[in-house]
Amino acid sequence: xxxxxxxxxxxxxxxxxxxITFIDxxxxxxxxxxYPIEELAEHSSFLEVSYLLIYGNLPTPAELDAFDxxxxxxxxxxxxxxxxxxxxxxxxxxxxxxxSAVSALSTFYQxxxxxxxxxxxxxxxxxxMAKMPVIAAYAHKKSIGQPMLYPDNSMNLVExxxxxxxxxxxxxxxxxxxxxxxxxxxxxxxxxxxQNCSTSTVxxxxxxxxxxxxxxxxxxxALFGPLHGGxxxxxxxxxxxxxxxxxxxxKFVERVKNKEDGVKLMGFGHRVYKNYDPRAKIVKxxxxxxxxxxxxxxxxxxxxxxLEEVALTDEYFVSRKLYPNVDFYTGLxxxxxxxxxxxxxxxxxxxxxxGWIAQWREMMKDPETKIGRPRQLxxxxxxxxxxxx
Ligand code: CMC
Numbered sequence: 144x145x146x147x148x149x150x151x152x153x154x155x156x157x158x159x160x161x162x163i164t165f166i167d168x169x170x171x172x173x174x175x176x177x178y179p180i181e182e183l184a185e186h187s188s189f190l191e192v193s194y195l196l197i198y199g200n201l202p203t204p205a206e207l208d209a210f211d212x213x214x215x216x217x218x219x220x221x222x223x224x225x226x227x228x229x230x231x232x233x234x235x236x237x238x239x240x241x242x243s244a245v246s247a248l249s250t251f252y253q254x255x256x257x258x259x260x261x262x263x264x265x266x267x268x269x270x271x272m273a274k275m276p277v278i279a280a281y282a283h284k285k286s287i288g289q290p291m292l293y294p295d296n297s298m299n300l301v302e303x304x305x306x307x308x309x310x311x312x313x314x315x316x317x318x319x320x321x322x323x324x325x326x327x328x329x330x331x332x333x334x335x336x337x338q339n340c341s342t343s344t345v346x347x348x349x350x351x352x353x354x355x356x357x358x359x360x361x362x363x364x365a366l367f368g369p370l371h372g373g374x375x376x377x378x379x380x381x382x383x384x385x386x387x388x389x390x391x392x393x394k395f396v397e398r399v400k401n402k403e404d405g406v407k408l409m410g411f412g413h414r415v416y417k418n419y420d421p422r423a424k425i426v427k428x429x430x431x432x433x434x435x436x437x438x439x440x441x442x443x444x445x446x447x448x449x450l451e452e453v454a455l456t457d458e459y460f461v462s463r464k465l466y467p468n469v470d471f472y473t474g475l476x477x478x479x480x481x482x483x484x485x486x487x488x489x490x491x492x493x494x495x496x497x498g499w500i501a502q503w504r505e506m507m508k509d510p511e512t513k514i515g516r517p518r519q520l521x522x523x524x525x526x527x528x529x530x531x532x
Pocket of ligand 1 (some may be wrong): 152339369370372373399406407409410411412413414468469470
């Protein structure tokens with residue numbers, strides 16, 4: 144096979160160069176376009192961070208306003224697209240509904256499919272940023288049998304999303320500023336994470352010159368996996384199972400260590416961070432404050448904190464450098480905000496969208512881009528003669 148390097152899971156292989164996100168996994172550092180995540184979390188907004196990731200620099204107030212206005216103008220879904228939501232079973236998980244509808248956007252917006260036409264790329268960017276939260280909210284409304292509201296463009300992206308998820312046509316939706324701020328923060332923390340599984344998927348699909356909607360739809364499907372974005376939902380299931388069974392946390396950790404039935408401590412471990420995930424640090428610090436204000440489930444938070452305490456002093460986790468990742472505490476906050484568990488990974492997808500778009504756009508402009516095409520080590524039969532019959 145010549146000069147082929149064998150690296151399952153791309154543990155040591157850089158598939159691209161990128162100027163978007165910097166991670167130092169040993170030191171627990173994360174920066175978007177050079178800005179530390181801690182500072183962005185404290186001072187910025189999800190919209191501003193989206194602009195930063197996609198266009199490379201922080202916007203001026205006028206640039207941010209123009210970006211915001213453009214997104215607001217494009218929130219409406221084509222009425223025919225809304226018919227899609229009736230085609231899925233009532234108990235459908237919103238992630239495959241989201242990826243299907245995002246894929247379908249390429250049939251409705253055929254004027255924004257060319258990856259090498261700057262204006263079309265810009266339209267696809269704005270349309271995805273504007274419409275994906277609306278699609279996600281509709282998937283939720285459908286699953287609970289409530290009518291879908293039209294977006295209200297007097298609101299920004301995050302406010303609009305909350306109203307579409309929780310508002311009903313018969314009542315005025317009272318926006319809770321605590322929820323708006325907390326959701327905005329969580330979206331910032333998820334906005335990019337360099338070449339993770341879903342982003343690499345977006346790049347891989349895009350490397351064949353597939354359009355942005357198709358590439359992002361593929362990314363959503365990758366994110367759905369429980370080892371990736373699906374972990375936030377899996378963490379809550381794990382915490383609730385521990386709560387309901389009354390199993391002592393120490394015993395559960397023992398089962399994880401013994402790899403009993405392949406059980407893992409969900410929300411722990413990371414391919415790149417061999418230190419505390421800086422995003423998890425921020426989420427943990429705010430979880431208490433937010434849960435206090437929103438009246439979250441204290442018992443589940445206590446189980447989570449106890450799990451962390453036990454794991455961080457246990458040889459198994461210490462020697463493997465396993466720390467809580469971003470997904471460990473987020474589910475508790477989403478739950479306190481009123482989101483059903485099925486929506487947790489959808490929230491991750493909305494947060495990660497500007498990162499996917501930024502990476503896709505960077506790749507399309509990169510003269511070194513080639514179609515993604517890994518090699519293999521063939522382990523099958525040597526040449527065999529077809530039997531004569
Ligand atoms: N619980 C128990 N053991 C673990 C865990 C865990 N959560 N994570 C890793 N290990 C063990 C693993 O079994 C292996 O042990 P050994 O050396 O005895 O075989 C060792 O630690 C190294 O792990 P790995 O699986 O080789 O590491 P990886 O880089 O391939 O996997 C991971 C990274 C995130 C998939 C993995 O840590 C995991 O499955 N975590 C739980 C799921 C999770 O929380 N995912 C969210 C990741 S962060 C946000 C996101 O990307 O969505």
